[in-house]
Amino acid sequence: MTSQPFTAITTGDGVRIAYRFDGDEDKPVLLLSNSIGTDLHMWDGQVPALTAHFRVLRYDARGHGVSDVPSGPYSLDRLGRDVVELLDGLGLERVHVLGLSLGGIVAQWLGIHVPERVERLVLSNTAASLGPANQWDRPIADLLAAPDMRATAEMFLHNWFPDHMLRGDDEVVEGFRRTLLGTRREGVAGSWAAVRDYDLRRTATLIHSPTLVIAGEHDTVTSAGHGQELAATVPGARFTVLPTVHMANVEAQEEFLDAVLTFLTEPS
Structure with a gap:
């Protein structure tokens, strides 16, 4: 397997977006899109299995990781x-x-607006809408007024992982905590605004790429009901539920990879 270091492109509005490739150049490309409050390392545990089949492209969304943080x-x-x-x-x-949480929302947008760019689509722990919109105003304001990311980081972790992973010093959870604490508040608040303002419940019917929707049975952020609703909206979508909270790729890695790879590698 070959890996490349971080590099970046600059968008039309002048924002530097960092990315990296892993895997052999002759394999089909799989783009991974991340949750709010994470960087491309949220997929580290899955990259070895994915690169057996794909050239994996990961990126840090604006406001996260080593990408720029515009206001x-x-x-x-x-x-x-x-x-x-x-x-x-x-x-x-x-x-x-393959997108998870906010990454799954971005993945839906791609399937709707640039379907010619999307081969197959995996939407994990995500939703077509997370309204009502006004529920996001207070968290955004509170975060921007907070002295640091500590309280928000702990909230995210408790929404993402089961209690048994939060007890003690789980190395994976600690990695996510470090990433959260190192993320600038403006990036999280800006991304929350995108979640506040989006609603794809009607336009998701325009997705025609083969689609797999994955939900977490115990997910309190994007519930299994959200996943079921999304799968019912996207024409022909498949739906599977894993016994997880929000970070299904981490909590049930083997089951997650089995579902993703079975779907992505099956004959057309």
Whole structure:
């Protein structure tokens, strides 16, 4: 397997978006899109299995990781265009897409607005809408007024992982905690605004790429009901529920990879 170091493209509005490739150049490309409050390392545990079949492209969304952190609010259209500009800059015409949480929302946008760029689509622990919109105003305001990311980081961790992973010093959870604490508040608040303002419950019917929707049985952020609703909206979508909270790729890694790889590698 070959890996490349971080490099970046610059979007039309002047924002630097960092990315990296893992895997052999002769394999089909699988784009991974991340949750709010994480960077491309949220997929570290899955990359070895994925690169057996794909050249994996990961990126840090604006406001996260080593990408630039412009002032918010961000919009879903802008987050989606960032990906399109990344694909354009890399000369990639068509890719598979796997997105989790906000990454799954961005993946939906790609399937709706640039279907010619999307081969197969995996939408994990995500939703077509997370309204009502006004529920996001207070968290955004409180975060921007907070002295640091500590309280928000702990909230995210308790929403993402089961209690048994939060007890003690789980190395994976500690990695996510470090990433959260190192993320600038403006990036999280800007991304929350994108979540506040989006609603794809009608337009998700325009997704025609083969689609797999994965939900977590115990997910309190994007519930199994959200996943079921999304799968019922996307024509022909498949639906599977894993016994997890929000970070299904981490908590049930083997089951997650089995579902993803079975779907992405089956004959057309």
